[in-house]
Amino acid sequence: MTPFRLAIIGGGIGGLSAGFFAKEKFGDKVDLSIYEKADRLGGTIGVTRADGFIADWGPNGFLDKEPLTLDFIRRIGLADKLLPSNQKSERRFIYRGGRLWEISANPAKFLSSGLLSVRGRLRIGLEYFVPGKKELSDESVYDFAARRIGREAADILIDPMVSGIFGGDPEKLSLGACFPIMEEMESQYGGLIKAMIKKKKEKKKTGAKGGPAGPSGHLTSFNNGLFTIIECLEDKLFQAVRKGEEIHSIARLEDGSFRLFGQTGQHDCDAVLLAIPAHIAGSILAEVAPQSAGLLPQIPYSSLAVVCHAYRVEDIGAPVDGFGFVVPHNQKLDILGSIWTSVIFPEQAPDGFLVIHHQDGFVAAGDYFQAFLL
Numbered sequence: 227m228t229p230f231r232l233a234i235i236g237g238g239i240g241g242l243s244a245g246f247f248a249k250e251k252f253g254d255k256v257d258l259s260i261y262e263k264a265d266r267l268g269g270t271i272g273v274t275r276a277d278g279f280i281a282d283w284g285p286n287g288f289l290d291k292e293p294l295t296l297d298f299i300r301r302i303g304l305a306d307k308l309l310p311s312n313q314k315s316e317r318r319f320i321y322r323g324g325r326l327w328e329i330s331a332n333p334a335k336f337l338s339s340g341l342l343s344v345r346g347r348l349r350i351g352l353e354y355f356v357p358g359k360k361e362l363s364d365e366s367v368y369d370f371a372a373r374r375i376g377r378e379a380a381d382i383l384i385d386p387m388v389s390g391i392f393g394g395d396p397e398k399l400s401l402g403a404c405f406p407i408m409e410e411m412e413s414q415y416g417g418l419i420k421a422m423i424k425k426k427k428e429k430k431k432t433g434a435k436g437g438p439a440g441p442s443g444h445l446t447s448f449n450n451g452l453f454t455i456i457e458c459l460e461d462k463l464f465q466a467v468r469k470g471e472e473i474h475s476i477a478r479l480e481d482g483s484f485r486l487f488g489q490t491g492q493h494d495c496d497a498v499l500l501a502i503p504a505h506i507a508g509s510i511l512a513e514v515a516p517q518s519a520g521l522l523p524q525i526p527y528s529s530l531a532v533v534c535h536a537y538r539v540e541d542i543g544a545p546v547d548g549f550g551f552v553v554p555h556n557q558k559l560d561i562l563g564s565i566w567t568s569v570i571f572p573e574q575a576p577d578g579f580l581v582i583h584h585q586d587g588f589v590a591a592g593d594y595f596q597a598f599l600l
Contacts (some may be wrong), residue, residue, distance in 0.1 A: 229257035233486055233495035235473050235510070237262030238269025241501030242459040245466060246302065261486070261492065263472035267460050273388060273453035274534075278576035280451040286567060286583065287311065287452060289443030302458050303568040304448060311445040314390040315570040317548035321559065322382060326551050342378055349376030354419040367404055368396040374418060386552035389562050390585075421577070432438050445549075447571055476514045484514070503527065533584045536575065546580060561585060 232248055234241045237260055245260050266272070272283035282449075290296060290310070299305055302585060319326040320341060327341040338346050353375050359365070365373075367388050371380035388396040392404060402409050411421035448454035460467060475487045488492040500507045508522030539546075549570060552563035565583040568575035575581040 229255055230497070231257045231483075231495040232259070232499065233484070233493065234258070234260045234499045234501055235486075236501035237264070237267040237467065237469065238501060239271055239456065239459075240269075241461065241499070242267065242456065243298065244499055244501060245463050246459055249463065249466075250301070255492060258463070258466040259468060260493065261349075261465050261468045261471045261473050261488065261493075265470050266454040267467065267469065268453060270576070271453055271456055273451045275451070277396050278579060279536055279572040279579070280571075281581065282447075282452050282567070282583070285452060286565065286570070287445045287447040289448045291443030299455070302455070302462065304455060305460055305532060307448045307450075307454060309447045309449050309571060309573065310547075311447075311570045312572055314547045315445065315549040315566075319548060319549050319551035320382065321553045321557055321563075323557075328548075342382060346376060346378035346382070350379055352376075353417055356417060358416040365401050366397050367399045367401050370401045370408065370412075371396075374412070381556050382554050385556075386554045386563065389555070390552045393530045393562070393585075394526075395528075398526070403505070445570065449573065451574065473510060476510055476511065478514050514551070530585060534567075535582050535584065537580045537582070539578055539580050542580060550582075 230252070234245050241260055241262070243257055248256050249258055270284035270342040274281040274283070288295060290308075296305075299308065318329050320329060321327075322341060327339055329337045329341075330339065337350075342350070356374055359373075368380055368384065371384040375383075385396050388394070388399060388404070392399060408418070411418055415421035415424050471488045471490055473486045473488045473493075477485045477487070479485055479494070483494055483496050484498050486495065486498070500510070502510075504522040504525040505527070507521045511522070546566055546569060548566060550563060550565040553559045553561055563587040564585070566580070567583050568579065568581040
């Protein structure tokens with residue numbers, strides 16, 4: 227029996243995991259080819275390992291709250307390589323007015339911290355009395371936050387949180403797409419505080435773990451950095467991987483199969499899976515699916531630069547304990563935030579050193595630590 231020819235375009239985590247599941251389910255019944263235009267796999271997941279330092283290029287971990295993710299890791303044989311984040315990384319900060327403010331989950335500590343003005347803190351408390359939204363129209367994350375907890379809290383709390391997670395504009399991101407649980411809390415309970423009170427009571431009755439907004443997660447990576455998962459998948463799929471092969475167009479043949487046109491030649495297959503950014507997918511699909519090709523480039527993307535710095539701990543002059551900090555846009559800094567990587571995962575720096583990832587630009591060490599010490 228002739229194997230089914232499956233082509234996957236894109237060698238990031240999406241394309242590689244799809245290839246793994248295809249081979250796991252169908253084995254030799256599928257003839258798999260994974261085309262990656264770069265000379266390495268991983269997409270936004272990358273790493274530099276040098277002199278005892280492990281510097282992730284993009285994401286530095288994942289939340290372990292999703293059972294399917296952990297099952298996937300077990301199936302590829304990396305369960306014994308998991309590395310949970312240090313407990314110190316539970317401390318998180320927001321930059322405002324030239325200093326860092328710790329975010330506390332304790333309502334009393336949060337309301338007395340001074341991060342928000344007295345008026346801003348009172349406005350959060352009044353969320354209990356804000357009526358639920360009646361119409362079913364979509365709403366941005368920022369508009370939802372401003373309506374329920376006030377504009378100051380939306381600017382200082384929600385704006386940097388959303389930028390830190392998605393790297394996008396909270397005034398353009400859909401609440402239902404990004405935070406469906408929040409949308410559900412309002413529609414089902416009438417508001418966030420009401421939902422938290424109800425869910426807390428339900429949690430006591432059932433003994434369930436997690437916060438009132440849903441199951442909690444613990445940031446997790448691997449002993450040698452997040453790129454370990456890419457290396458593992460590449461090892462399992464090496465016979466199918468075609469690095470340095472950029473596919474620039476697809477045509478459909480008379481028998482219903484597809485022909486891929488790449489820089490090294492043509493490749494025929496029975497099915498194609500695209501695991502690449504939408505705007506690139508649009509250009510590839512121009513001939514075979516012109517309507518989709520016209521829509522895909524309209525999906526906006528946000529650029530994000532990550533700069534990794536290493537410092538001697540003795541040169542810092544202050545304790546650095548926590549996950550890092552995020553910066554609201556109205557503070558007019560050139561960065562979205564800073565992740566204190568070697569606090570989160572101490573194994574990623576030699577003894578006596580601190581590794582920090584700055585997001586969305588460069589900040590000098592003196593400027594950064596002046597902000598931290600104030």
